[in-house]
Amino acid sequence: EAQVTQNPRYLITVTGKKLTVTCSQNMNHEYMSWYRQDPGLGLRQIYYSMNVEVTDKGDVPEGYKVSRKEKRNFPLILESPSPNQTSLYFCASSLLGVGGYTFGSGTRLTVV
Amino acid sequence: GQQVMQIPQYQHVQEGEDFTTYCNSSTTLSNIQWYKQRPGGHPVFLIQLVKSGEVKKQKRLTFQFGEAKKNSSLHITATQTTDVGTYFCAGRDTGGGNKLTFGTGTQLKVEL
Numbered sequence: 001e002a003q004v005t006q007n008p009r010y011l012i013t014v015t016g017k018k019l020t021v022t023c024s025q026n027m028n029h030e031y032m033s034w035y036r037q038d039p040g041l042g043l044r045q046i047y048y049s050m051n052v053e054v055t056d057k058g059d060v061p062e063g064y065k066v067s068r069k070e071k072r073n074f075p076l077i078l079e080s081p082s083p084n085q086t087s088l089y090f091c092a093s094s095l096l097g098v099g100g101y102t103f104g105s106g107t108r109l110t111v112v
Numbered sequence: 113g114q115q116v117m118q119i120p121q122y123q124h125v126q127e128g129e130d131f132t133t134y135c136n137s138s139t140t141l142s143n144i145q146w147y148k149q150r151p152g153g154h155p156v157f158l159i160q161l162v163k164s165g166e167v168k169k170q171k172r173l174t175f176q177f178g179e180a181k182k183n184s185s186l187h188i189t190a191t192q193t194t195d196v197g198t199y200f201c202a203g204r205d206t207g208g209g210n211k212l213t214f215g216t217g218t219q220l221k222v223e224l
Contacts, residue, residue: 031210042118096210103154
């Protein structure tokens with residue numbers, strides 16, 4: 001089944017403790033992206049990648065890092081999480097310039 | 113940067129009533145997409161519109177892309193409880209990249 005898999009689904013952590021949210025897709029998509037969703041603000045792009053070893057900042061990249069060492073994986077790294085990063089995070093992938101995004105099931109992160 | 117506004121933010125309807133959400137971009141778009149997110153779920157791609165003035169239908173859903181390619185609408189005829197969720201438009205700009213800028217979404221509630 002074609003899908004984007006995110007882990008974990010839920011995570012509660014403390015301020016400053018490094019964490020990684022994993023994202024993997026099995027559709028051979030070139031493009032992958034991370035979004036955060038907050039009430040009233042919609043989906044805002046954090047980082048994106050147009051292919052292996054090619055990443056770039058989205059609209060709200062501060063406090064986040066990403067890497068794209070393999071085509072299928074695009075982890076999101078929070079080196080020192082803060083409470084304002086409490087949010088619902090989605091990973092998405094697509095073919096380049098064509099068609100819609102396929103989203104993962106989401107990761108609800110709480111930073112206390 | 114590109115902004116995509118969506119109205120209304122919320123809409124409550126009685127089952128059987130019609131529903132429309134509107135999307136406006138600050139810049140001309142190469143295409144526009146629509147997504148549906150069920151409560152507790154992730155955004156799911158519905159459709160993409162590419163041509164100026166394009167109209168597409170999916171059963172009770174009608175999607176339109178404006179002549180200037182800066183606005184779009186989604187109309188649902190005779191809503192059902194299964195239509196409950198948040199509807200997002202997402203615009204791809206004309207710069208040749210793959211980025212989608214999402215609208216803030218319209219949350220639809222359908223009452224029996």
